[in-house]
Amino acid sequence: MLKIRVDHLVELQKLDFEISSILKDAFELEKKPKASEKSLLKKLEGMKKERIHLTKTLDSLIVKRYERLKGNKSDSNAVVPVIKAVCQGCFIGVSTSTYAEIQRKDVAANCDHCGRFIYYQAAS
Numbered sequence: 001m002l003k004i005r006v007d008h009l010v011e012l013q014k015l016d017f018e019i020s021s022i023l024k025d026a027f028e029l030e031k032k033p034k035a036s037e038k039s040l041l042k043k044l045e046g047m048k049k050e051r052i053h054l055t056k057t058l059d060s061l062i063v064k065r066y067e068r069l070k071g072n073k074s075d076s077n078a079v080v081p082v083i084k085a086v087c088q089g090c091f092i093g094v095s096t097s098t099y100a101e102i103q104r105k106d107v108a109a110n111c112d113h114c115g116r117f118i119y120y121q122a123a124s
Contacts, residue, residue, distance in 0.1 A: 004062055004107050005106075005107070008054060012058070015047055015050060015054065016070065065117075079119070083121050087113065087114060087116065087118055090111060090116070092111075092114070094112060102118065102119055102120040
């Protein structure tokens with residue numbers, strides 16, 4: 001089993017949401033001055049470089065799976081926490097062994113039901 005770095009996957013998903021938000025804002029550029037356009041494009045370029053760097057820290061198979069999951073899920077969450085042994089993507093309980101594994105280590109696993117990357121998050 002590949003060791004999947006939770007922090008890198010969560011950061012990758014966060015970057016993807018931010019990039020998506022900026023791209024949505026790009027549709028509003030016609031209403032904004034050109035200075036805003038340049039600022040937005042510069043920010044987007046920096047985020048894309050950060051994303052490329054982040055994906056290089058992950059195994060290529062993990063990145064491919066992440067991309068596929070991100071595209072398949074309607075809410076675009078490919079990485080979700082498990083709280084009280086329940087996947088927060090599909091809201092179905094994960095197996096006892098998977099739950100124990102993600103509790104012990106700072107690694108992600110895959111939900112047996114929806115296939116998303118899952119990681120342990122303590123209930124608040």
